[in-house]
Amino acid sequence: MLRYLPLLLVAAGAAGTATAAAVLSAGWWWAAGPLLALTGLGCRDLAQRRDAVLRGRPLTGRLRRGRGRAVVRERSGDVDVYAEGHEFLVPSLRPVEPPEEAPVVRVGGPDCRQPYDMALLNVSAMSFGALSPRAVLALNEGARLGRFAQDTGEGGLSEHHLRGGGDLIWEIGTGYFGCRTGDGGFDAREFADKAALPEVKCVCLKLSQGAAPGGGGVLPGVKVSAGVARERGVPVGGTVVSPPCHRVFSTPRELVLFLARLRELAGGKPVGFKLCVGSRRDVLAVCRAMLAEGVAPDFVVVDGAEGGTGAAPVESAGRLGMPLTEGLITVHNALVGSGLRDRVRIGASGRVATGPDIVRRLVQGADYTNAARAMMLALGCAEARRCHTGACPAGITTQDPLRARALHVGEGSLRVQRYQRATVRSAVRVMASMGVPDPAGLTPAHLVRRTGPATLRSYAELYAWLEPGELLAGPPASWARDWDAADPDAFGRPAPRGDAEVFGRGR
Structure with a gap:
């Protein structure tokens, strides 16, 4: 008051x-x-x-x-185009007309019986609890109006996610909220019942997230209201700390088999996992497990170490895990080199706010993108940085009903829908100006970085890009050690090496 x-x-x-x-x-x-x-x-x-x-x-x-x-x-000052590290997309002297309908991405491999057409930009993972009921509902209604998807976050599949009628990507974290047994394990029957809901289009298993890899999410007790406690199956007012790792698998092979089990329990809907990449060897170990078992997820969502989250210690942001650019390129190359890229889609989560941001991530290996902070700004976020206190002045990250009243659901949903539509249209126009009618025509040569006062290099020159099946036929020297050491039955430690040896062409 x-x-x-x-x-x-x-x-x-x-x-x-x-x-x-x-x-x-x-x-x-x-x-x-x-x-x-x-x-x-x-x-x-x-x-x-x-x-x-x-x-x-x-x-x-x-x-x-x-x-x-x-x-x-x-x-809002001018961009310094001569600063080292500045990147730009390459326009064409023969641009094309942008398509009237924005392209979508078909998510669903050969083992998927209910594929889903994913928009180029979707709502990234934000849980009920971290967000207010009104914020969750506004995002969901915006997703319905704009025909894109909302990731539920790891806090469970709440009534607020379902009321708006929008498409949902149900995220399952290490706490298994929403499909949790009394002792904190995975409840297969409850999962199957909820995954069968028509609003649930995909299921995403969260391994880690940007700014908090290797640690479970934290929801401060001040935000654990009766509604949040009921959805998560935890005590009211108690701080909720998710376990650092999953209980149902501990090796790459067990991960792949669990994903296949989730897909079967979900009636053949697309299933994938989300991670902040730390070790290329671990990514390759998961690829080896896919090849050994003959099954693969339908998608992988890559988060970057620079991603922000109210559930992570500030000191870990940008210091644990790979930045999104390197993470995307690692996952893309690993899947291409393993001959699996055609059946697995890649989503990029983090630091996406504009049309050129989307195009940049598509060049780096993604098929689609997710945004969290930009969607919150569309709702009316004032960037007060009080998310963890429950005292959000915009009614977005609070469980106080009086504070949440500040957010009007109808207006917020329209703002989210208009923002997503304008941003995707911007991405489509940018691609058309590059002479590319759809994302399939983008190549690493379309993105250029200034590496010195008088030097420019495209991503085709800066990074090594594997050919389809190259790891199976005979890995290049820069990948051979990690490929040979990747074990489908154990997550291991990364080999010591320099960044140029890992990502570059050795120039």
């Missing part, structure tokens, strides 16, 4: 001074007039639907909004 106190005080002052003006002296109107105007402005803030901060903080929210605009202006 403290958030409404300034408006209440102004309204009380307006009422008092207006009474004094009517009863005592007309001179009081000099004070009553401005206070009445402020009261009217505050009531307007409270009733409007477009700005979540003003709905949650009438009058005082205008101070935060002004500061946010100043920050935006401060960040």
